[in-house]
Amino acid sequence: MDRVCAAAVCTVFSVAYSGYFFTQLARHIARAWRESAPWSPKPSTQPPVAACAQEEEAKGEQDAHQAATAATAGPEHAASSSSASLVPPAPAAAAGSEEASSGQAGSSSTSSSCTWSTSSSSGSTEHLPERTEDEWLAMLRMLVSQGDAEAKYTDLESIGKGGFGTVCTAVETATGEEVAIKKISLLQESSKELCVKEIQVMRDHKNSNVVNYIDSFLVHEELWLVMEYMDGGSLYDVIRETRMAEGEIAVVSRECLQGLDFLHSNNVIHRDVKSHNILLSLDGSVKLADFGLAAQLTAEQSKRRSAVGTTYWMAPEIFTRKPYGPKVDIWSFGIVGMEMVEGAPPYLMRSSRTHPFVTSAQPTSSLTPLLMAVQQFMADSRF
Numbered sequence: 001m002d003r004v005c006a007a008a009v010c011t012v013f014s015v016a017y018s019g020y021f022f023t024q025l026a027r028h029i030a031r032a033w034r035e036s037a038p039w040s041p042k043p044s045t046q047p048p049v050a051a052c053a054q055e056e057e058a059k060g061e062q063d064a065h066q067a068a069t070a071a072t073a074g075p076e077h078a079a080s081s082s083s084a085s086l087v088p089p090a091p092a093a094a095a096g097s098e099e100a101s102s103g104q105a106g107s108s109s110t111s112s113s114c115t116w117s118t119s120s121s122s123g124s125t126e127h128l129p130e131r132t133e134d135e136w137l138a139m140l141r142m143l144v145s146q147g148d149a150e151a152k153y154t155d156l157e158s159i160g161k162g163g164f165g166t167v168c169t170a171v172e173t174a175t176g177e178e179v180a181i182k183k184i185s186l187l188q189e190s191s192k193e194l195c196v197k198e199i200q201v202m203r204d205h206k207n208s209n210v211v212n213y214i215d216s217f218l219v220h221e222e223l224w225l226v227m228e229y230m231d232g233g234s235l236y237d238v239i240r241e242t243r244m245a246e247g248e249i250a251v252v253s254r255e256c257l258q259g260l261d262f263l264h265s266n267n268v269i270h271r272d273v274k275s276h277n278i279l280l281s282l283d284g285s286v287k288l289a290d291f292g293l294a295a296q297l298t299a300e301q302s303k304r305r306s307a308v309g310t311t312y313w314m315a316p317e318i319f320t321r322k323p324y325g326p327k328v329d330i331w332s333f334g335i336v337g338m339e340m341v342e343g344a345p346p347y348l349m350r351s352s353r354t355h356p357f358v359t360s361a362q363p364t365s366s367l368t369p370l371l372m373a374v375q376q377f378m379a380d381s382r383f
């Protein structure tokens with residue numbers, strides 16, 4: 001049964017990976033063909049759509065930067081700005097700030113794994129203007145709603161904790177709707193940047209396989225990110241408590257791959273795909289969550305280089321500090337497939353069992369005769 005499940009997951013993984021590869025290849029060929037076609041409006045190294053997107057991206061980046069700077073200058077500027085429209089969808093992150101070691105202790109309950117994002121000192125793939133903490137805060141102020149969240153939501157009950165803060169269930173007073181509120185402390189360095197990105201990605205990429213963003217507020221020193229409540233818990237909980245049947249693994253795989261396909265077709269890389277970040281509802285819906293480490297690719301920045309993610313799920317190109325794209329999420333999802341079959345990602349227990357060659361070693365005292373013989377040999381050879 002294990003083998004059958006492993007084969008099923010491997011098949012899903014390889015089909016997804018190769019499907020992805022061939023889709024990209026087909027797009028690449030189609031683009032090259034369009035550009036070389038005699039009726040092409042004018043020869044260009046960029047297809048027209050991409051050139052347009054590039055202009056908008058650059059403009060958006062500038063607008064956001066100006067808006068952030070204006071808002072930093074004083075609250076009246078921020079108040080006079082219409083909120084979301086001033087901030088472009090997920091501008092590519094500043095190398096220094098995105099990469100700034102967030103030390104975001106993963107929400108992972110897997111003791112030896114960690115979620116991290118570290119600075120990439122080399123490479124030109126992520127070189128954009130660095131923002132200060134104040135600028136990120138200004139952007140955040142423009143993204144969030146102005147109301148009194150503590151009045152808008154009642155009956156808050158904590159359902160879990162992560163490195164970022166806590167997640168609560170709550171009831172929206174006006175509608176009686178149950179929601180989940182992720183409370184993220186803004187006191188930690190880089191947390192404001194992660195909050196900005198998480199809001200932007202969730203707000204701008206709504207899909208039936210992505211946890212639905214509802215609203216956000218600044219409450220004292222916290223961001224309250226209000227989202228749909230997923231009453232079935234995380235895939236991690238399911239894996240930890242049960243053994244999933246083949247059909248269940250297949251349906252979860254299909255739903256997650258649909259979510260990833262949606263994100264990737266919008267040039268978003270999740271960068272922290274793992275069972276903890278896949279949430280379920282009792283009605284059977286399966287959704288990707290936790291977009292704090294997500295990256296928006298642009299025409300100018302079609303690859304990333306930051307070492308970001310959670311160790312056991314991380315694709316080799318991230319570890320080896322090579323430029324990478326959306327395929328890293330497919331690798332991580334392959335590891336999720338292995339979690340669903342085997343209950344844990346590969347190598348989780350590796351640190352407590354080393355290779356038999358090493359564990360069969362003699363005690364260190366067994367080296368003494370060897371060292372004495374060497375010394376004797378050296379002493380003899382001196383005469």
Ligand code: 3AM
Nearest residue numbers: 107160161162167180227228229230234
């Ligand atoms: O601590 P556990 O793993 O039980 O699944 C998430 C995690 O639960 C849960 O909050 C905990 C800390 O991250 N969680 C996060 N977002 C959620 C949501 N939208 C959620 N649970 C339900 N709905």
